[in-house]
Amino acid sequence: MKNVRNGLSRRSVLKLGAGSAAVSLLGMPAIGRAQTTSLSVANGGGALGDAFKAACFDTFEKKTGIKIISAPYIEGARLKAMVEAGAVDIDVADTDAAEAAPLAVEGLLEEIDYSVVPKDGLIEGSASKYWTACYIAGSVLSWNTEAAEKNGHPKTWQEFFDPSVKGRRTLWKNAAQTMEVAALGAGQPADKLYPLDLDRAFAMLDGIRSSITWWSSGAQSAQLLASNEADYGMCWNGRVDPIKQQGGPIDYTFEHALHMPGIWSLPKGGRNRDAAMQFVAHCMDPEVQAEFSRRIPYGPTATKAFDLLTAEERARMPSAPENSKTAVAINGDYWLEKGAEVYERFNTWVVSQ
Amino acid sequence: MLVEGNGILSMKLRKFLLFAPTALLLTPFFLAPLFVIGAESFSGKQGAFGEYVKVVTDPGIRTVLYNTFYVALMVTFFSLLIGYPIAYVLARLKGRWATIGIFLIFLPFWASTVIRSFAWMILLGRNGPVNSAMVGSGLIDEPIRFIDNGVGLMIAMTYIMVPFMVVPILNGLRAIDVNLPRAAAVLGANPWRQFLAVTLPLSMPSIAVGATIVFVTSLGFFVTPSLLGGNRTVVSILISEQANRLLNWPLASALAIVVLLLTIVVFALLRLSQVMSRRRGSARAGALA
Numbered sequence: 001m002k003n004v005r006n007g008l009s010r011r012s013v014l015k016l017g018a019g020s021a022a023v024s025l026l027g028m029p030a031i032g033r034a035q036t037t038s039l040s041v042a043n044g045g046g047a048l049g050d051a052f053k054a055a056c057f058d059t060f061e062k063k064t065g066i067k068i069i070s071a072p073y074i075e076g077a078r079l080k081a082m083v084e085a086g087a088v089d090i091d092v093a094d095t096d097a098a099e100a101a102p103l104a105v106e107g108l109l110e111e112i113d114y115s116v117v118p119k120d121g122l123i124e125g126s127a128s129k130y131w132t133a134c135y136i137a138g139s140v141l142s143w144n145t146e147a148a149e150k151n152g153h154p155k156t157w158q159e160f161f162d163p164s165v166k167g168r169r170t171l172w173k174n175a176a177q178t179m180e181v182a183a184l185g186a187g188q189p190a191d192k193l194y195p196l197d198l199d200r201a202f203a204m205l206d207g208i209r210s211s212i213t214w215w216s217s218g219a220q221s222a223q224l225l226a227s228n229e230a231d232y233g234m235c236w237n238g239r240v241d242p243i244k245q246q247g248g249p250i251d252y253t254f255e256h257a258l259h260m261p262g263i264w265s266l267p268k269g270g271r272n273r274d275a276a277m278q279f280v281a282h283c284m285d286p287e288v289q290a291e292f293s294r295r296i297p298y299g300p301t302a303t304k305a306f307d308l309l310t311a312e313e314r315a316r317m318p319s320a321p322e323n324s325k326t327a328v329a330i331n332g333d334y335w336l337e338k339g340a341e342v343y344e345r346f347n348t349w350v351v352s353q
Numbered sequence: 354m355l356v357e358g359n360g361i362l363s364m365k366l367r368k369f370l371l372f373a374p375t376a377l378l379l380t381p382f383f384l385a386p387l388f389v390i391g392a393e394s395f396s397g398k399q400g401a402f403g404e405y406v407k408v409v410t411d412p413g414i415r416t417v418l419y420n421t422f423y424v425a426l427m428v429t430f431f432s433l434l435i436g437y438p439i440a441y442v443l444a445r446l447k448g449r450w451a452t453i454g455i456f457l458i459f460l461p462f463w464a465s466t467v468i469r470s471f472a473w474m475i476l477l478g479r480n481g482p483v484n485s486a487m488v489g490s491g492l493i494d495e496p497i498r499f500i501d502n503g504v505g506l507m508i509a510m511t512y513i514m515v516p517f518m519v520v521p522i523l524n525g526l527r528a529i530d531v532n533l534p535r536a537a538a539v540l541g542a543n544p545w546r547q548f549l550a551v552t553l554p555l556s557m558p559s560i561a562v563g564a565t566i567v568f569v570t571s572l573g574f575f576v577t578p579s580l581l582g583g584n585r586t587v588v589s590i591l592i593s594e595q596a597n598r599l600l601n602w603p604l605a606s607a608l609a610i611v612v613l614l615l616t617i618v619v620f621a622l623l624r625l626s627q628v629m630s631r632r633r634g635s636a637r638a639g640a641l642a
């Protein structure tokens with residue numbers, strides 16, 4: 001806090017000049033906006049935060065003079081409390097689309113101004129009314145390579161959910177994503193996945209119940225596979241790929257992956273709405289996205305960004321055209337409508353013996 | 354009642370003033386939020402008591418509540434089983450050794466709960482040191498499953514909670530007059546009898562304090578159950594999911610209130626049993642006299 005405050009007071013005069021210059025260059029009225037000297041951007045931190053800082057934050061600061069202050073990830077409950085209390089101190093928040101859906105319905109997010117944020121050239125489904133996707137994460141079928149050498153590994157979700165296939169499986173203890181792969185395991189076609197056939201999906205889970213080890217955080221899922229606590233599982237590609245790159249005993253496939261957009265959204269009532277919108281626009285720049293994806297294996301949403309990446313780099317991106325032929329995009333609207341009901345059924349299933 | 358009216362008033366006033374700092378702390382930081390949560394729990398879409406009906410009738414939620422209290426009870430029991438002997442030994446240590454002993458008890462607190470829970474996940478894994486040692490030594494044929502069924506959760510939580518049991522019991526044991534067990538010895542009681550008839554009953558109040566701290570803290574564990582809980586989902590996980598992911602604050606609030614009420618019931622029963630046993634005790638003493 002102290003650093004931030006010092007930084008502001010020391011440089012506020014300079015920033016004011018630079019900020020208003022930048023704003024007038026963009027052809028916007030300067031009144032009220034010139035005061036924006038910094039934006040508070042909540043994000044997941046860690047490797048993701050490092051990639052954001054290098055690719056998005058520093059370049060935005062260089063371009064506009066507006067400093068980006070990285071804030072810790074903001075959960076739905078905190079965002080709701082913040083907006084309802086009228087004390088919005090986060091200008092932009094990075095969440096996933098499923099989490100943002102109920103926030104949007106409750107009117108807690110600003111509408112994205114697509115006269116500022118470019119939506120042309122983005123992958124389909126990236127430009128929603130209340131958020132814009134800046135990267136695509138994949139939930140992928142992953143396995144421990146040492147165990148796979150001995151016993152092989154499932155190549156599709158149908159094999160994954162086949163009770164006659166031996167091995168311990170790890171899945172996210174969460175209805176969203178886990179029910180999707182269970183439905184795929186039941187043979188529901190990828191292009192007709194929604195609405196999920198819940199009865200068949202739960203029957204798939206019944207079949208493998210005794211071999212499931214649940215994970216609750218991305219780090220945990222990677223740990224379970226790397227230590228061969230589980231032989232195979234559904235993991236987020238951003239968690240398993242770094243271990244694979246470092247030579248760890250993990251591999252994965254983008255075949256039949258689930259695509260989950262990572263998004264920028266604006267909590268309603270933020271004081272720096274216009275600068276925040278500019279920041280979101282900046283993050284849609286293909287060069288910015290390409291640089292981001294070089295630093296963390298989440299794929300761009302700007303299609304032009306793929307031209308800037310090498311074939312080797314693209315091989316690690318869930319959203320690269322060659323990797324997404326059999327992928328399914330997670331349907332946020334489905335979870336918005338059915339979430340409460342499906343979560344209840346899922347939670348009851350987990351605790352019933 | 355020799356005290357004059359004025360005196361009583363000033364006594365009351367003095368008691369009130371002594372209570373004031375606690376009240377000042379608890380009103381804004383505990384009672385007010387509790388009131389907000391209470392109000393929220395009645396604001397669901399299915400009418401004022403809709404969320405409570407759901408909590409009581411939903412089999413999944415009932416199992417989760419059962420899991421929460423079951424795990425907390427087991428952790429309290431095993432913390433006592435492990436913590437009492439530790440406190441007993443520590444109470445007998447003198448000078449520097451006592452300081453070192455207490456330092457060692459608190460050493461694990463230097464690492465966060467997240468890290469310690471993660472460590473247990475690795476220790477208790479099917480290829481972890483515990484299972485490797487047991488399979489390697491021929492003790493068991495197949496690795497034991499710890500982390501999918503709540504067993505590992507209770508082991509890790511007990512490990513975390515033991516110090517909270519040790520400290521109050523240690524204080525209680527130190528407050529016991531050393532002449533009392535000696536007197537029992539003089540009257541012919543062997544060490545085991547001395548312990549059962551004198552030391553243990555005198556340390557009961559500190560056991561109650563330790564058990565209360567461990568039980569209530571265990572009800573609210575979040576990180577450890579999310580890493581090690583397996584299919585034993587506990588209520589904190591459910592509350593977080595409802596509050597954060599589904600934004601169903603009325604249900605999350607109702608769950609929190611129900612846990613609070615159940616906790617109060619547990620402690621009312623505990624208190625009642627204490628009062629009853631004291632009455633029985635004094636009745637027996639009266640009969641003997």
